[in-house]
Amino acid sequence: MINWSKNRIAAFQDTLLAWYDQEKRHLPWRQDHDPYHVWISEIMLQQTQVKTVIPYYERFMKRFPTIEALANAAENDLMKMWEGLGYYSRARNLQKAAKQVVFDYEGKWPNTAVGLQKLAGIGPYTAGAIASISFGEVVPAIDGNAFRVFARLLEIDADIAKPQTRHLFEEILQPIVSPTRPGDFNQAIMDLGSSYMSAANPDSAHSPVRAFNQAYLDGVEESYPVKTKKPRPVLKRKFGLVIEVATSVLLTKRPSKGMLADLWAFPLISEETVTEFLEKQPKLTIVEALNQIVADEYGLKVQFDDADVKDVTHTFTHQKWQIKLYRAELQKAPDLSNFPGKLVSQTDLNDLPIPKVQVKLFAAFDKERVNR
Numbered sequence: 001m002i003n004w005s006k007n008r009i010a011a012f013q014d015t016l017l018a019w020y021d022q023e024k025r026h027l028p029w030r031q032d033h034d035p036y037h038v039w040i041s042e043i044m045l046q047q048t049q050v051k052t053v054i055p056y057y058e059r060f061m062k063r064f065p066t067i068e069a070l071a072n073a074a075e076n077d078l079m080k081m082w083e084g085l086g087y088y089s090r091a092r093n094l095q096k097a098a099k100q101v102v103f104d105y106e107g108k109w110p111n112t113a114v115g116l117q118k119l120a121g122i123g124p125y126t127a128g129a130i131a132s133i134s135f136g137e138v139v140p141a142i143d144g145n146a147f148r149v150f151a152r153l154l155e156i157d158a159d160i161a162k163p164q165t166r167h168l169f170e171e172i173l174q175p176i177v178s179p180t181r182p183g184d185f186n187q188a189i190m191d192l193g194s195s196y197m198s199a200a201n202p203d204s205a206h207s208p209v210r211a212f213n214q215a216y217l218d219g220v221e222e223s224y225p226v227k228t229k230k231p232r233p234v235l236k237r238k239f240g241l242v243i244e245v246a247t248s249v250l251l252t253k254r255p256s257k258g259m260l261a262d263l264w265a266f267p268l269i270s271e272e273t274v275t276e277f278l279e280k281q282p283k284l285t286i287v288e289a290l291n292q293i294v295a296d297e298y299g300l301k302v303q304f305d306d307a308d309v310k311d312v313t314h315t316f317t318h319q320k321w322q323i324k325l326y327r328a329e330l331q332k333a334p335d336l337s338n339f340p341g342k343l344v345s346q347t348d349l350n351d352l353p354i355p356k357v358q359v360k361l362f363a364a365f366d367k368e369r370v371n372r
Contacts, residue, residue, distance in 0.1 A: 002154060002172050012212050013178045013185065019208035020188035025050075028057055033183065035109045035134040036067045039097075042126045043090050050194070056085055068107070071098035079262065079353030086356060088263060093121025111135040124166060133183035140173035141186040142166060145193025150176075151225035152197060152204075152215040161228045233320040237271035239290060240312070240361055242327040243302060245334070245343055251352070252341035259316065264341070265358040268323065269293060290326055299338040302328040309364045314357035321357060325365060 004012070024030075027050065029041035040060060044053045063081050064070040070078070073095065082091035097119040101109055110116045112135070116127035128141035140146065147160045150173060158165045178185040196207035204216040215221040243250040251264045269290060277289045284292070287304050294300050307325035314321045333343060344352065349362075 002175065004154075004176070008212075009176055012176065012209065015209055015212070016188050016192070017178060017181060017184060020184055020191065023191070023208075024187065025191055028054060028061075030187070033134045035130050037061070038130050038133050039122075039126070040094070042129050043094060043121065044085060046090065047087055048085060053085075056082075067098050068102055070095060071102040075262065076351075076353060080351070083353050084356060084359075088261060088353075088355070090121060092261070096120035097122060109134070112137055113139045124170075129186060132177070132186050136182060138174075138177050138179050138182045140170060140177050141189075142169050142173065143190070144199075145190050145197075146173070146186075148199060148225050149189055149193045149197050152221055153209070153213050155214045155218070155220070155224065157226055159228055160225045161230075231318075233315055233318055235320050235322060238321055238323045239269045239271070239274065239286075240323045240325045241267040241269065241290065241294065241304070242307060242325055242365055243267075243300070243330065244327065245330045245332065248333075248343040248345045250336075250339070250341060251344050252339070259319075260355045260357070262353075263355045263358070264344070264352040265354060266325075266361055267294075267298075267341070287326065297338075298336075300334050302330065304328045307365060309367065312357070312360045312364050314360055323357070323361065325361065327365070 027041070029037045031037075041053065041057055044057055044060075060081050063077070064073060075095075078091055078095055079088065082088060085091075100119050101107065109130075110118065111131065113124070113127040113131040116122050116130055117124065122130075125141055125143045128139045129143075131137040131139055132141055147165075147169065150156060150169060151158075151160065154172065156169070156172065158168050160169075192207070192209065196203050196209075197213075202221065204210055204213055204221060207213065207216075210216060213221070215224045241250075250267065252267045254260045254263050254265060256262055273293065274286060274289050277293055278284060278286075281289070281292075287306070290304050291302060294302055294304075304326040305328070307327045309325055312321075312323045312325070314323075336342065354362075
């Protein structure tokens with residue numbers, strides 16, 4: 001599949017690593033080859049930019065300096081430290097994997113990519129990164145950067161959106177990875193893909209590997225990598241319920257499975273639920289329907305009114321939520337025996353892990369409260 005000779009592969013390795021030695025990014029997780037540090041950084045970097053990850057990584061390491069500390073962390077503490085990074089299943093899998101290493105493997109990390117993939121939340125890319133950087137295994141670490149870089153270097157026409165394409169790239173890249181410095185090689189590809197060979201506005205004319213970039217030399221770089229477009233996120237309309245008691249607000253803890261699992265937020269009622277309710281009782285208004293739904297589901301007697309704020313929108317990978325807020329005030333604390341949450345005072349809000357969409361909802365409601 002690769003038409004590079006051994007001499008050309010060696011020349012590419014030398015050129016790439018010489019550039020990396022001079023220009024590599026100095027990142028906090030590159031100060032050593034500790035697998036714990038590499039692992040945490042790689043998980044955080046999934047779907048998140050480096051500049052965003054750095055302060056999160058530093059705070060996380062201060063709070064959980066060892067894998068033992070992470071394995072024994074309280075769930076709320078862990079989720080609070082992850083708050084704002086999104087994709088919260090990553091944090092839950094971190095702790096699962098930490099417990100595997102500490103308790104099942106007696107503190108000893110698997111030292112191969114194959115072995116690392118037996119840990120929760122570690123896929124082929126992360127396993128390749130840890131195995132090569134921390135243990136010197138000669139394996140590629142194929143992420144979006146590697147797909148893009150090598151698709152252009154070698155004019156690989158395979159669609160990188162298809163799962164089977166990863167196996168093709170693994171076969172092609174295996175003989176190209178430096179046998180003496182596999183970790184540095186993979187990190188150099190990461191740096192190259194985020195700079196000279198970036199997705200938008202690449203600067204291949206000044207790239208250290210310009211002579212090896214066949215797509216650039218052929219004038220077709222914009223055609224690589226080949227990737228089918230993702231479908232647009234599906235719009236989901238919801239009603240957000242703000243129920244206040246003095247200076248406290250009712251928050252619900254979301255289910256342990258599904259989107260935003262185990263995080264705290266305003267109760268959310270889907271548009272589908274309200275529509276189905278109104279089909280049975282068509283004379284009711286939306287507000288009256290919400291009052292009745294909350295009474296039926298939670299045993300709470302409330303009278304909602306329109307919060308009179310602009311709808312809050314938040315886009316996830318596959319869904320786009322549009323949330324309209326309704327508010328209600330209660331004179332005294334209600335019976336919460338059927339409510340999956342609790343009353344939270346303003347002073348205690350910062351102690352709970354909340355998703356970004358809830359941060360937006362708080363901001364919208366605070367603005368409405370000021371304008372009352």
